[in-house]
Amino acid sequence: MAIISSLGLILITCIIIWRAxxxxxxxxxxxxxxxxxxxxxxxxNAIGSSLPELFTTLFFLFVLKDKDGFAGGxxxxxxxxxxNAMIIPAVVILVVIGSGVSSKIVLxxxxxxxxxxxxxxxxxxxxxxxxxxxxxxxxxFILMCLYFVYVAYMLLSQGPGTVExxxxxxxxxxxxxxxxxxxxxxxxxxxxxxxNGPKAVALLLVSVIFIGLACFWLVEACDDFGSAIDMPIYxxxxxxxxxxTSVPDTIMSYKDAKKGNYDDAVANALGSNIFDVCFALxxxxxxxxxxxxxxxxxxxxxxxxxxxRVLLLLITSIVFFIFVFARKGLRRIHARILLFLYxxxxxxxxxxxxxxxxxxxxxxxxxLSAISNWFTxxx
Numbered sequence: 546m547a548i549i550s551s552l553g554l555i556l557i558t559c560i561i562i563w564r565a566x567x568x569x570x571x572x573x574x575x576x577x578x579x580x581x582x583x584x585x586x587x588x589x590n591a592i593g594s595s596l597p598e599l600f601t602t603l604f605f606l607f608v609l610k611d612k613d614g615f616a617g618g619x620x621x622x623x624x625x626x627x628x629n630a631m632i633i634p635a636v637v638i639l640v641v642i643g644s645g646v647s648s649k650i651v652l653x654x655x656x657x658x659x660x661x662x663x664x665x666x667x668x669x670x671x672x673x674x675x676x677x678x679x680x681x682x683x684x685x686f687i688l689m690c691l692y693f694v695y696v697a698y699m700l701l702s703q704g705p706g707t708v709e710x711x712x713x714x715x716x717x718x719x720x721x722x723x724x725x726x727x728x729x730x731x732x733x734x735x736x737x738x739x740x741n742g743p744k745a746v747a748l749l750l751v752s753v754i755f756i757g758l759a760c761f762w763l764v765e766a767c768d769d770f771g772s773a774i775d776m777p778i779y780x781x782x783x784x785x786x787x788x789x790t791s792v793p794d795t796i797m798s799y800k801d802a803k804k805g806n807y808d809d810a811v812a813n814a815l816g817s818n819i820f821d822v823c824f825a826l827x828x829x830x831x832x833x834x835x836x837x838x839x840x841x842x843x844x845x846x847x848x849x850x851x852x853x854r855v856l857l858l859l860i861t862s863i864v865f866f867i868f869v870f871a872r873k874g875l876r877r878i879h880a881r882i883l884l885f886l887y888x889x890x891x892x893x894x895x896x897x898x899x900x901x902x903x904x905x906x907x908x909x910x911x912x913l914s915a916i917s918n919w920f921t922x923x924x
Contacts, residue, residue, distance in 0.1 A: 551770035554762060559789045561759035562597050564728030566793035569593045569752035570800075571731050572745040594797045595817045596753060597790035598625050599825040600760035601782075606833040608764055609778065615680065615830070616779035616846050617767070617786070622826045623857045624787025624894075626668075626818040629794050630864045631887040633814040636795060637802040638880040646805070649874030656808045659702075660815035661865040663695055667822045668858045672920045675854065678847060680840040685831025692823035730755065763789055779849055780898030784891055811868075818861070849897075851917035852910055856893075860886065 570593060577589035598621055605617035641647050674687050724732035734748045763786060771781040794817050801810035834840060842850070863886065867879055896906040 547769055547773040551766045551773060554766035555770070555785055555789055558759040558763040558766065559792050561728065562756055562763075562789065563792050563796060565730060565752045565755035565759065566594060566597075566796070568730035568734070568748050569596070569756070569793075570797055571740065572749040572752065575740050575745040576742075576749070592820055594793040594813060595625075595790075595820040595825055596756050597760055597763075597793060598622050598787075598817075598821050599828065600757045601763055601786055601790050602825050603829040603832070604761050604764040605778075605782065605786075606829045608761075609768065610837075614833075615840050615842065616777070616849065617764070617782040618829055619675075619826060619850055619853065620779045620782030621786045621790060622821040623853050624783035625791045625794075626821050626857055627860055627887065627890055628787055628791040629814040629818050629821075630861055631883040631890075632791070633795055633798045634811055634864070634868075634875070635880040635883040635887075637798055637807070637810045638875050638877065640799055640802050641807070642877055642880075644803070646803075649876050650802075650807050651874040652811055652868065653808045654869075656812050657865075657868045660812055660819070661861075661868065663698075664815050664818050664822070664861055665858070665865060667691060667695070667819050668854070668861055671822050671826075672854045672858065672917070675850065676921055678842055680830060680834060680842065681838075682831050682834045685827045685829070685834065688823045688827025689831060692820060692827065695819055695823070760790070775900065776898045779846070780894055783853070783894045784898075822857075848914060851921075852913035855913045855916045855920070856890070860890065 573589045573593040601621045602618035605621065606614035608614065609617055638650055641650055670691055671688070674684050721733050721736055724730075730751055731748060734751055735744055738744070740748070767781045767786050768778060770776075770785065771778045794814060798810040798813050801807075801813065830840075864883065867882065868875070871879060893906065893909060896903050897910065
């Protein structure tokens with residue numbers, strides 16, 4: 546019964562996060578209406594759609610505390626980064642080709658190189674920063690600073706001036722009370738009126754509150770599910786929490802792809818990963834250790850986290866090279882490769898999480914641990 550109820554709650558939180566992020570998307574699109582294509586996807590859209598990862602990591606740390614909370618947090622952010630790198634581009638490719646909009650997707654090489662290299666550097670920094678048996682506020686601060694540097698670069702690269710865009714949006718309209726219970730936050734806040742600056746900020750704040758509440762319930766549900774099946778919270782977060790928090794990224798990129806904004810669709814996924822790795826993990830780590838002191842990690846946690854960081858770097862490198870070398874455009878075959886890689890990732894995570902010895906899983910773990918230790922010796 547506990548398994549069914551916790552899975553049901555996870556599904557409900559997915560729906561709440563999705564609906565709340567719709568409101569956030571409308572508000573952020575208005576506030577970022579004069580930003581260039583690709584820049585908006587990598588900053589405004591990426592931050593908005595990655596708020597669930599930030600809140601989930603915060604609640605994992607403050608609810609579960611110390612090493613379990615950190616393991617759940619990094620499991621969520623890293624798992625979400627893997628989901629974003631594989632599932633979102635695959636969805637974008639299949640949607641565009643399947644709907645007959647185009648037979649392939651051609652991405653801006655500049656966008657891929659810019660965001661892809663930035664993401665690889667962020668993941669390398671994660672490997673070097675999160676080392677040793679103890680974590681404190683300095684580790685979180687360094688990760689946050691890396692994200693601020695990235696955002697500053699993105700804003701400066703936009704160049705002088707802005708893109709003029711008379712963005713207008715209205716909610717569905719109708720009864721505000723009914724809209725609230727339907728999860729339509731845009732109608733709840735805007736009513737039948739058009740969006741403007743103050744209303745966009747109000748909608749943004751209301752959406753953030755609901756995203757936060759849903760993420761708190763998500764953490765509780767994942768904890769209950771892990772206890773019910775006797776699986777460590779780390780592996781539950783890598784699979785379930787990460788997928789649940791990636792719903793907004795997927796929907797936002799899907800909508801961008803339908804509009805033909807392929808650069809924004811992919812830049813949102815890559816930019817979200819940079820936010821996840823640097824800020825969604827760095828800020829909760831900074832805040833928690835500043836209040837409660839250093840986090841002391843167990844040998845098992847160190848091993849699991851080390852393996853996951855290396856696996857994330859390897860997966861991102863593969864995806865990056867797929868994008869770079871697909872000079873003539875991304876096609877269905879590329880989507881199938883990405884989906885297959887994600888299935889392998891989930892299979893590995895499940896294999897690590899269940900109390901069953903597998904020579905294949907153990908061999909992969911040994912290789913990942915060896916690479917992680919090699920990086921540590923370099924540092």
